[in-house]
Amino acid sequence: MTRAASRRALALHLAVLALLFALQFVLPAYHHASLARILVLAAFAVGYNLLMGYTGLLSLGHAMFFAAGLYGAGLTVHHLGFGVPSGFLAGCVAAFLLALAIGAIALRTTGVFFMIVTLMFAQAGFLTALYFNEITRGDEGFVLAAAARVLDIGGQPVALSEPNLRYNLALAIFAACLLVSLVVVRSSFGRTLVAVRENEERTRLLGYNTFLYKLAALALSGAMSGAAGAAYALLFGYVGATFAAIQYSIFPLLWVLLGGVGTTLGPLIGTVLMFYLVDVSSEYTTAYMIVVGAALVLLVMWFPRGILGTVRQRWAPWLP
Amino acid sequence: MTDAKTNVNRSPRGNITRRGVVKALAAAAGAAAATGVMPGTMRYIQAQTSAPIRIGFQLHRTGIGATYGRWYERVTSAAVKLINQGGGIGGRELQIVTEDDGTDPKRGAEVVAKFATQHKVDFVFGTLFSHVVVGSSPAAAEHKMPYFVVSEGYHVASGKMNRYVFQPGITDVRAQVSSMAPWVTKNLGKKVTMIFPDYAFGHDHRDYFSAALAKQGGSIAALIPIPATETSFTKHFARIPADTEVLYHVMVGPGVLTFVKEMGEHFGSRRPQVFGFIDSLEGVDIASPGLEFLDGSYFWEAMPRYAGKDQTAFDKFYRQAVGVNDSGAAVSDPKDVSTYSHMFGCWETLYVIKAAVEKSGYKSPTAQDKKALVEAVESMTDFAESNQHPQGAKKFVGRIHQAFGHQNISKVNGKRLDVVHRTSIQDGMYEPEADYTKMPL
Numbered sequence: 001m002t003r004a005a006s007r008r009a010l011a012l013h014l015a016v017l018a019l020l021f022a023l024q025f026v027l028p029a030y031h032h033a034s035l036a037r038i039l040v041l042a043a044f045a046v047g048y049n050l051l052m053g054y055t056g057l058l059s060l061g062h063a064m065f066f067a068a069g070l071y072g073a074g075l076t077v078h079h080l081g082f083g084v085p086s087g088f089l090a091g092c093v094a095a096f097l098l099a100l101a102i103g104a105i106a107l108r109t110t111g112v113f114f115m116i117v118t119l120m121f122a123q124a125g126f127l128t129a130l131y132f133n134e135i136t137r138g139d140e141g142f143v144l145a146a147a148a149r150v151l152d153i154g155g156q157p158v159a160l161s162e163p164n165l166r167y168n169l170a171l172a173i174f175a176a177c178l179l180v181s182l183v184v185v186r187s188s189f190g191r192t193l194v195a196v197r198e199n200e201e202r203t204r205l206l207g208y209n210t211f212l213y214k215l216a217a218l219a220l221s222g223a224m225s226g227a228a229g230a231a232y233a234l235l236f237g238y239v240g241a242t243f244a245a246i247q248y249s250i251f252p253l254l255w256v257l258l259g260g261v262g263t264t265l266g267p268l269i270g271t272v273l274m275f276y277l278v279d280v281s282s283e284y285t286t287a288y289m290i291v292v293g294a295a296l297v298l299l300v301m302w303f304p305r306g307i308l309g310t311v312r313q314r315w316a317p318w319l320p
Numbered sequence: 321m322t323d324a325k326t327n328v329n330r331s332p333r334g335n336i337t338r339r340g341v342v343k344a345l346a347a348a349a350g351a352a353a354a355t356g357v358m359p360g361t362m363r364y365i366q367a368q369t370s371a372p373i374r375i376g377f378q379l380h381r382t383g384i385g386a387t388y389g390r391w392y393e394r395v396t397s398a399a400v401k402l403i404n405q406g407g408g409i410g411g412r413e414l415q416i417v418t419e420d421d422g423t424d425p426k427r428g429a430e431v432v433a434k435f436a437t438q439h440k441v442d443f444v445f446g447t448l449f450s451h452v453v454v455g456s457s458p459a460a461a462e463h464k465m466p467y468f469v470v471s472e473g474y475h476v477a478s479g480k481m482n483r484y485v486f487q488p489g490i491t492d493v494r495a496q497v498s499s500m501a502p503w504v505t506k507n508l509g510k511k512v513t514m515i516f517p518d519y520a521f522g523h524d525h526r527d528y529f530s531a532a533l534a535k536q537g538g539s540i541a542a543l544i545p546i547p548a549t550e551t552s553f554t555k556h557f558a559r560i561p562a563d564t565e566v567l568y569h570v571m572v573g574p575g576v577l578t579f580v581k582e583m584g585e586h587f588g589s590r591r592p593q594v595f596g597f598i599d600s601l602e603g604v605d606i607a608s609p610g611l612e613f614l615d616g617s618y619f620w621e622a623m624p625r626y627a628g629k630d631q632t633a634f635d636k637f638y639r640q641a642v643g644v645n646d647s648g649a650a651v652s653d654p655k656d657v658s659t660y661s662h663m664f665g666c667w668e669t670l671y672v673i674k675a676a677v678e679k680s681g682y683k684s685p686t687a688q689d690k691k692a693l694v695e696a697v698e699s700m701t702d703f704a705e706s707n708q709h710p711q712g713a714k715k716f717v718g719r720i721h722q723a724f725g726h727q728n729i730s731k732v733n734g735k736r737l738d739v740v741h742r743t744s745i746q747d748g749m750y751e752p753e754a755d756y757t758k759m760p761l
Binding site for chain 1 (some may be wrong): 381419420422426427433437438450454455457458459461462473475480481518547548
């Protein structure tokens with residue numbers, strides 16, 4: 001990437017973040033609240049994309065990392081009386097450590113086997129959440145008390161359910177994940193990940209310890225997913241095993257495929273589009289998932305690399 | 321009756337012009353008003369000029385709750401039709417705005433927010449599955465949205481929801497299982513083995529039935545949790561102690577038919593007494609192949625699926641209004657079996673909302689009017705058995721936002737269920753563990 005292209009990419013990302021910041025002042029209440037939720041989920045997708053898009057590892061178990069963050073924050077706040085910052089940190093650390101542990105085992109496999117192993121671990125995580133029902137309330141889940149979801153800002157307690165605070169916190173978490181992703185992609189570490197994706201044997205032959213690179217990518221991806229999970233628990237006040245179930249491993253895959261695999265902004269576009277596809281089409285038909293499916297098929301036909309992937313291929317090769 | 325399609329204005333097509341459509345509509349409306357074609361509309365106009373009451377219906381139209389959702393929607397439509405024929409709520413037409421939550425807690429919360437901020441409804445109602453209720457309740461509190469659930473979970477009565485969440489139309493699982501214990505120990509046996517799904521719903525049964533059983537001098541022979549992903553149950557039946565007098569089962573989901581079939585194969589003709597919750601077979605025909613083993617066993621029912629000798633005039637009225645025959649199936653399709661022990665909750669909840677609106681003088685979704693409505697519901701104490709409450713009389717405990725009612729125990733006789741015992745309301749009541757009324761509004 002030339003210096004000019006690099007500057008253009010950075011400017012684009014900052015402009016997107018500025019646009020997201022500005023949107024809060026003009027969006028109607030429903031879309032304001034929806035976008036806050038979308039930004040948290042988009043952070044999850046950014047984490048997923050780091051592994052799938054740049055390292056070439058297709059995980060079918062990322063719900064476990066999102067859930068690790070969700071429960072790491074939710075349980076510590078609910079049962080141990082942690083505050084919001086320490087609860088959030090607990091969620092991130094839980095997901096990071098889980099990703100390291102899972103990676104140490106699962107990364108001994110590749111391709112389809114990696115998908116199956118991550119799927120199995122995620123299912124084990126889901127069943128664990130159900131099994132320890134006394135603590136987690138299993139499938140039913142639990143609500144984080146409003147009194148526990150309060151952030152101290154300049155000596156003033158402000159509820160996380162306050163729409164503007166929630167929006168900006170969601171944006172901050174998304175922005176952090178996006179910028180970390182951008183920095184990683186543009187670094188030598190990121191280029192090595194791409195090399196692993198393209199030809200792992202050759203990368204190893206060049207002297208790189210590809211296992212460590214993949215492990216680092218998985219740990220970072222897991223930590224981002226966990227940050228999104230922790231943010232979800234704290235900002236929206238609900239913790240439940242549904243978020244550890246298989247569909248929450250499939251969703252980030254779809255968001256990333258839709259937006260553009262291996263593009264830093266693709267996960268955001270995919271998450272936004274998928275949310276509104278479901279939101280609008282479900283008003284008109286019970287078969288809204290067929291509508292979503294048809295839209296995905298059409299997108300694959302016209303934008304085979306996802307929206308931003310195709311844009312990059314045809315018109316803007318400088319897109320990271 | 322339901323109106324989820326908010327975008328009803330379409331672009332003119334072909335040679336139909338917008339001006340032409342407006343003229344035609346105006347002429348049609350004038351003619352209709354003049355000839356009395358719209359008596360319903362005219363009645364609301366005469367009664368009160370204010371806008372309709374709009375209730376957001378959080379419906380499990382898709383996902384695991386779709387079978388229940390289909391019947392919840394039919395019952396809601398029937399109740400709304402009747403309420404509007406009777407003059408609406410406080411003279412205002414009742415409109416339902418439906419959104420599918422996919423039986424998913426994340427989508428549920430989004431739907432509640434959408435009702436509050438986009439559809440701008442007055443209240444939200446109709447949620448069944450516990451995880452969707454729990455997941456949606458923070459959104460209800462944030463938007464100060466009165467949220468009437470029809471879920472039967474203990475979550476509302478536990479005090480873990482918030483001031484805006486009510487369950488006035490159906491009893492909760494703790495009350496249900498507690499009221500079963502006296503009859504079970506007296507008539508079936510005192511040594512009980514419980515088989516239950518190994519998640520929150522099953523654990524509620526385990527905990528509250530065990531406690532109620534102990535109070536009656538009974539004992540648990542064994543507790544057998546079944547993992548959520550189990551598809552074969554034979555190995556679990558081997559864990560049932562030989563001295564078990566009563567087998568208590570409460571399996572739900574797609575594995576139920578396999579569960580019953582394998583239970584029959586395990587026990588053969590020498591089985592203990594079997595007692596279950598109809599939740600296992602809601603929407604399923606008792607005469608389905610594979611369920612023969614259940615003949616002679618007993619079930620809890622909130623509302624008897626089969627019209628029996630003790631059928632009330634209220635049940636007859638309700639059954640006819642919602643289009644259900646004497647066997648609990650759709651009149652239009654006898655193979656379409658209803659969720660009779662749950663769906664009445666939608667009917668009764670709508671009438672509680674109607675009573676609360678009229679009692680509180682609620683006019684619009686302002687903070688003041690919502691406060692008055694919440695307090696009006698909390699001040700309610702009794703619902704008499706009537707066409708509005710066809711399942712039976714109920715007591716409402718405002719402190720925990722929960723209704724208590726009668727329960728039924730039915731025996732499988734051949735290919736139908738017959739009620740053998742009806743509990744008193746008192747049998748299911750327990751000391752409240754919370755007080756929502758002390759929470760700020």
